[in-house]
Amino acid sequence: MAVRAGQIYIACNPRQPTHLRVDRIYEGRALVTDPSSLHARYRLRWIKLSSLHETGQTRNGIPRRTGYRLHSQPPQLGQILCLRCCRYVDREQLHETRLGVTEPTCKPCADDIAALVATWTTSNDEEIGYRDDVRDVLTAQGWTENSEGALIKNGALWTEANDCLDSGVVGPGQDYSVAFDSGVPARVITAACEAAATEQAGA
Numbered sequence: 001m002a003v004r005a006g007q008i009y010i011a012c013n014p015r016q017p018t019h020l021r022v023d024r025i026y027e028g029r030a031l032v033t034d035p036s037s038l039h040a041r042y043r044l045r046w047i048k049l050s051s052l053h054e055t056g057q058t059r060n061g062i063p064r065r066t067g068y069r070l071h072s073q074p075p076q077l078g079q080i081l082c083l084r085c086c087r088y089v090d091r092e093q094l095h096e097t098r099l100g101v102t103e104p105t106c107k108p109c110a111d112d113i114a115a116l117v118a119t120w121t122t123s124n125d126e127e128i129g130y131r132d133d134v135r136d137v138l139t140a141q142g143w144t145e146n147s148e149g150a151l152i153k154n155g156a157l158w159t160e161a162n163d164c165l166d167s168g169v170v171g172p173g174q175d176y177s178v179a180f181d182s183g184v185p186a187r188v189i190t191a192a193c194e195a196a197a198t199e200q201a202g203a
Contacts, residue, residue, distance in 0.1 A: 001053075001054035001070070003022060003025060003030055003049050003052050004022065004025075004073075004074055005022050005023060005024050005025065005074065006021070006022060006073075006074025006075060007021070007022045007070060007071075007072065007073060007074055008020065008021050008022075008035055008070075008071045008072040008086050008087070008088075009021075009022070009032075009052055009068035009069060009070055009071055010068060010069060010071040010086070011067075011068055012053070012056050012063070012064035012065060012066060012067050012068060012069050013065055013066065017175070018068075019034065019035050019071065019086040020032040020033070020034070020035070020047075020068055021033050021034075021035035021086075022052075023044065025049070028048065028049055029046045029047065029048055029049060030046070030047055030048075030049055030052060031044055031045070031046055032044070032045060032046075032047055035081060035083075035086050047068075050067075051066075051067040051068060052067065052068050052070075053067050053068065053069050053070070054069070054070050055069055055070070056069040071086060071087070072086065072087045072088055073088075074088075075088035076088070078090065078091060079091075080094060080104065081104065082094075082104065082105055082106040082109055083104045083105060083155050083172065083173065084105050084106070084109040084112075084113075084155065084172075084173050084174065085106060085108070085109050086173075087106070089106045093106050093107055094106060094107070095107050095109070095110035097144070097145075097146050097147055103146075103152070104155075105155075112174075113148075113150075113157060113170070113174075114147075114148050116170065116174070117148050117150050117157075117159050118148075130160055130165075131160055131165055131167055131186065131189070133186040134158070134167065134186045134189050134190055134193075135151065137186060137190045138151050138153070138158060138190055138193055139151070141153075141190070141194060143158070143193070143197075151193075153193075153197040154172065154197040154198075155172035155173065155197075156169060156170065156171055156172055156193060156196035156197040156199075157169065157170040158170075158189075158193045161179070165182035166179065166180065166181050166182055167179075167180050167189060168180060169189075169192055169193050169196050170196075171196045171199065172196065172199060178192055180192075
């Protein structure tokens with residue numbers, strides 16, 4: 001298999017879902033970056049080409065536990081990288097919010113996010129409470145509301161979970177999530193949300 005600039009690889013170890021994008025190749029090594037970071041140029045590192053594989057299995061069919069397997073080929077003209085699944089998609093496949101804002105998230109990933117948010121929301125007809133103390137602060141810090149009512153910034157997502165004023169934040173790429181019960185102060189929640197958004201922005 002030929003390793004080419006623009007390809008994206010994912011760690012063969014399922015416990016470490018790290019993505020790498022090949023920036024360039026030189027003398028048996030590849031310069032790689034974190035494709036989901038808006039400041040990926042600051043995370044450059046060299047790895048051996050022998051660590052990059054076409055599949056996640058050896059020639060004998062044994063699952064690999066080290067190295068990285070091919071995840072996506074280089075983009076075609078006009079394609080954009082989804083920051084969640086780290087695959088290149090056509091611009092028409094990107095999610096558009098109800099405000100007409102196009103996000104760097106493909107529609108299938110947006111559907112997955114909506115389904116995740118739905119598991120947090122109440123299933124009864126009782127009046128839903130809102131953490132306006134949190135929502136107001138995040139909105140002032142540049143978070144925007146998506147079509148499901150959750151707030152999004154740089155790939156991180158925060159939403160109210162139920163009528164008990166519980167809430168949660170999902171990190172960029174859905175790598176992790178943190179739940180907050182109703183008794184958690186707004187300053188703690190907003191700090192955690194900003195930390196998740198800052199991680200995505202590479203600040």
